[in-house]
Amino acid sequence: MEEKNNKQIILKEYIDRAPLATDLELIVENKINLNVAKGSSSILVKNLYLSCDPYMRARMRENYNSYLPPFVPGKPIEGLGISKVIASDVPDFQPGDIVTGFTGWEEYSLIENTKNLRKIQQDDDIPLSYHIGLLGMPGFTAYAGFYEVCSPKKGDRVFVSAASGAVGQIVGQLAKLHGCFVVGSAGTKEKVDLLTRKLGFDDAFNYKEEKDLDATLKRYFPEGIDIYFENVGGAMLDAVLLNMRIHGRIAVCGMVSQHSYHDTEGTHNLFVMISKRIRMQGFLQSDYLHLYPEFSQVVCEYYKQGKIVYIEDMTDGLENAPSALAGLFTGKNVGKQVVCVSSEA
Amino acid sequence: MEEKNNKQIILKEYIDRAPLATDLELIVENKINLNVAKGSSSILVKNLYLSCDPYMRARMRENYNSYLPPFVPGKPIEGLGISKVIASDVPDFQPGDIVTGFTGWEEYSLIENTKNLRKIQQDDDIPLSYHIGLLGMPGFTAYAGFYEVCSPKKGDRVFVSAASGAVGQIVGQLAKLHGCFVVGSAGTKEKVDLLTRKLGFDDAFNYKEEKDLDATLKRYFPEGIDIYFENVGGAMLDAVLLNMRIHGRIAVCGMVSQHSYHDTEGTHNLFVMISKRIRMQGFLQSDYLHLYPEFSQVVCEYYKQGKIVYIEDMTDGLENAPSALAGLFTGKNVGKQVVCVSSEA
Numbered sequence: 001m002e003e004k005n006n007k008q009i010i011l012k013e014y015i016d017r018a019p020l021a022t023d024l025e026l027i028v029e030n031k032i033n034l035n036v037a038k039g040s041s042s043i044l045v046k047n048l049y050l051s052c053d054p055y056m057r058a059r060m061r062e063n064y065n066s067y068l069p070p071f072v073p074g075k076p077i078e079g080l081g082i083s084k085v086i087a088s089d090v091p092d093f094q095p096g097d098i099v100t101g102f103t104g105w106e107e108y109s110l111i112e113n114t115k116n117l118r119k120i121q122q123d124d125d126i127p128l129s130y131h132i133g134l135l136g137m138p139g140f141t142a143y144a145g146f147y148e149v150c151s152p153k154k155g156d157r158v159f160v161s162a163a164s165g166a167v168g169q170i171v172g173q174l175a176k177l178h179g180c181f182v183v184g185s186a187g188t189k190e191k192v193d194l195l196t197r198k199l200g201f202d203d204a205f206n207y208k209e210e211k212d213l214d215a216t217l218k219r220y221f222p223e224g225i226d227i228y229f230e231n232v233g234g235a236m237l238d239a240v241l242l243n244m245r246i247h248g249r250i251a252v253c254g255m256v257s258q259h260s261y262h263d264t265e266g267t268h269n270l271f272v273m274i275s276k277r278i279r280m281q282g283f284l285q286s287d288y289l290h291l292y293p294e295f296s297q298v299v300c301e302y303y304k305q306g307k308i309v310y311i312e313d314m315t316d317g318l319e320n321a322p323s324a325l326a327g328l329f330t331g332k333n334v335g336k337q338v339v340c341v342s343s344e345a
Numbered sequence: 346m347e348e349k350n351n352k353q354i355i356l357k358e359y360i361d362r363a364p365l366a367t368d369l370e371l372i373v374e375n376k377i378n379l380n381v382a383k384g385s386s387s388i389l390v391k392n393l394y395l396s397c398d399p400y401m402r403a404r405m406r407e408n409y410n411s412y413l414p415p416f417v418p419g420k421p422i423e424g425l426g427i428s429k430v431i432a433s434d435v436p437d438f439q440p441g442d443i444v445t446g447f448t449g450w451e452e453y454s455l456i457e458n459t460k461n462l463r464k465i466q467q468d469d470d471i472p473l474s475y476h477i478g479l480l481g482m483p484g485f486t487a488y489a490g491f492y493e494v495c496s497p498k499k500g501d502r503v504f505v506s507a508a509s510g511a512v513g514q515i516v517g518q519l520a521k522l523h524g525c526f527v528v529g530s531a532g533t534k535e536k537v538d539l540l541t542r543k544l545g546f547d548d549a550f551n552y553k554e555e556k557d558l559d560a561t562l563k564r565y566f567p568e569g570i571d572i573y574f575e576n577v578g579g580a581m582l583d584a585v586l587l588n589m590r591i592h593g594r595i596a597v598c599g600m601v602s603q604h605s606y607h608d609t610e611g612t613h614n615l616f617v618m619i620s621k622r623i624r625m626q627g628f629l630q631s632d633y634l635h636l637y638p639e640f641s642q643v644v645c646e647y648y649k650q651g652k653i654v655y656i657e658d659m660t661d662g663l664e665n666a667p668s669a670l671a672g673l674f675t676g677k678n679v680g681k682q683v684v685c686v687s688s689e690a
Binding site (some may be wrong): 052058067080201233237252253254255263264265266267268269270272273274275276277278279280281282283284 | 403421582596598599600619620621624626627631
């Protein structure tokens, strides 16, 4: 029975505010058996890349009665990742296979429910970590949200907040490929430059430098906004509502500025939804999984043709994962935040 | 040239709060020529019934850049009404015809744009005033909003606020006819009794007697709300958001509790739209006018078959119109608020 040391990242206790790195703890001394028992229908994986996603904040809350259960304090947290199979009692997965799906924030994980794991066909042209970014949940969120929720038309004026983030950067590029006019907001000059110079947005601004977001949006959208891809909530949503065009659509993907279910600031301009006939639609990518094969094919092709690029923020080492996750909520990450646990695939 | 005295209700000045009766003024001495000039393409009408509707508040604001222009201070306000043609320079309308459409809040009106006027075929079984209620804009708002915006299914759990109002009472009855479970809220015991005893709602409550609307809704909807027909905004919307079911729909018809575009209180629970995939859709009946003939036929039949009833609050006399309009915003009206200017059709 081969035993290995298995570093883990555990949740200390539930929170109801923005996560801090100190809400998580690195457990250094911890053993794991690298074999799987016959009849267990489990696999044992070595984790390579872990995805840091804003939705994980919700699982750090105690009273989170939603589509995923809360994390358990004292246990390693989990998230989407890319892992290598070490041992398997499941015929579909063989040692050496690379898989993506939910895994623990630790070096090695025993995965008992392999139903939602997907095998990755490695492709020299596509970085492995992109399978939790461009080609994973964030990319598919952008794809499903833009095409299925935003009802885009050529020429539509599209605004994306948190536009250089894991999802926003893809929404903007898909919108450009669809023939839309696209402006993004972000929180640093570096991100704003990326949006216009690397990601092909028509324009971009640093919301932190704008005193009056209503006036800012009027400057970038003198004729108003047809589609708002909502990633932040709060004051930006209020300003957007005032600048929406008649029959505008708001896809509510995330509200990263809202650190609690109860937004103390509040949204004050919902009234305009009536006269402007605005549709505001919350969504989860998991409702659109039937489109995943189409997405995967389309976006792979776009990427290989150089029509889409993807910006990752890669943090090395499991010990740095807590600050990488917390950084999402202060905007520290530039692009999709990934933690590399081991590059030895 | 026949001249008549023509009492009018004028707007004194723009407001940005709930309308008061004193924001309007009765002008007693005012003459009107009861003939229309040849070539003017106008008609001269005697006004019979005037409709008091919450949307009129928005036209009392100066900076109201929406689907209808603001009223002009010092001039009579206008609204939907039922009128008798006295003189006409339009072939489609003859003296004696009864018409409905926008008219002035005055005894007689010269209507220069007759494009949106509709002739009413009188029917002994249907009170004339119902053409600005059950069979007019409020009824059609309920019909279009319920069938086109709420995506109702048999068995859906439907919540209607301002449920005894001009629109709400029809939404609830249509929902019952559709096989839904329907609960309404209103602001007096009398209205709550009407909802359950006369309008066929499954249940109803007086929101003014509830200290914790979230708990109240959990009591009436232990399994959550599929459809919320939003007429009030504010704290009720926040409580509803917490009680919506996954894939729930919110049709935003009005927000009568919000007396300004800027809701100082704010909505705080929009975050749940994501995990619950809630669709919130503002709408105006005018986008669905192609359905008007179908609506008219269906609702007339329902009414004649006794499947739908309609509650009106009839105020007699133009001089009482200002307080009738203001009463909408304090919940004084019981049912659809109408002003009878003259019953002599």
